[in-house]
Amino acid sequence: MTTTVGIVAPTRVPVDSTRKTSLVAGALYLITFASSIPAVFLLSPVLSNPDYIVSAGADTSVLLGCFLDVVNALACIGTAVALYSVVKRQHEGFALGFVTTRLLEAAIIVIGVVSLLSVVTLRQNLAGTARADEASLVAVGQSLVAVRDWTFLLGPNLMAALNALLLGTLMYRSGLVPRLIPTMGLIGGVLLLADVTAIFFGSYELGALWHGIAAAPIFSWELSLGVWLVVKGFKPSPITTNTVPAGAAHPSFPVA
Numbered sequence: 001m002t003t004t005v006g007i008v009a010p011t012r013v014p015v016d017s018t019r020k021t022s023l024v025a026g027a028l029y030l031i032t033f034a035s036s037i038p039a040v041f042l043l044s045p046v047l048s049n050p051d052y053i054v055s056a057g058a059d060t061s062v063l064l065g066c067f068l069d070v071v072n073a074l075a076c077i078g079t080a081v082a083l084y085s086v087v088k089r090q091h092e093g094f095a096l097g098f099v100t101t102r103l104l105e106a107a108i109i110v111i112g113v114v115s116l117l118s119v120v121t122l123r124q125n126l127a128g129t130a131r132a133d134e135a136s137l138v139a140v141g142q143s144l145v146a147v148r149d150w151t152f153l154l155g156p157n158l159m160a161a162l163n164a165l166l167l168g169t170l171m172y173r174s175g176l177v178p179r180l181i182p183t184m185g186l187i188g189g190v191l192l193l194a195d196v197t198a199i200f201f202g203s204y205e206l207g208a209l210w211h212g213i214a215a216a217p218i219f220s221w222e223l224s225l226g227v228w229l230v231v232k233g234f235k236p237s238p239i240t241t242n243t244v245p246a247g248a249a250h251p252s253f254p255v256a
Contacts, residue, residue, distance in 0.1 A: 029075075032079070053140070062116060089174075
């Protein structure tokens with residue numbers, strides 16, 4: 001005769017691992033906004049003043065902006081690491097592509113940060129000294145700012161468009177979030193790719209109205225994804241069926 005003995009579930013049940021993943025990934029997406037938006041304003045003195053390197057300068061503002069850009073870069077990497085374990089179940093190749101473009105985005109952002117930190121260092125060490133050639137310093141400063149401008153185009157724009165297309169496809173096919181959210185990412189990815197191409201070949205400047213229009217869907221995609229993942233988590237999906245949800249009862253085992 002075989003009887004079944006139920007194992008009593010412990011009082012404290014661990015949170016579903018996918019819920020932890022969604023919380024971490026969503027929070028990191030929100031951190032990218034909380035760091036990158038203030039950084040734009042804090043970096044304005046060095047980006048908008050061609051003679052910053054020989055002027056009084058607002059070094060504290062620029063240094064804080066650079067620090068926030070580094071935080072943004074690290075958060076970018078974190079989103080990729082956090083989501084990879086889940087989205088790879090949908091398509092490992094696309095998931096690896098997403099991680100790669102996110103890493104490249106972060107690396108390019110950091111290159112831009114280093115170029116601006118170099119401007120600050122040169123201003124502090126050489127500007128106003130007897131050995132300083134102001135015209136040469138201004139030329140060097142403008143060159144370093146130009147490096148940052150290009151990194152801004154290739155990092156938070158080109159790479160953001162590519163990882164939106166990859167992650168948007170994974171999220172749309174898996175149904176982990178409402179399909180309206182990845183649809184914004186897919187549309188935004190195409191628009192931003194076209195926009196970056198136009199800017200790259202000189203059709204208009206990075207700050208033009210068309211760029212703002214093209215970037216808006218990507219902004220909405222990443223913000224809504226971050227908020228959804230924090231507030232709601234992943235929707236039920238075939239790729240998460242192998243995880244035990246929070247509060248699930250422990251199975252019963254037959255005992256002879």
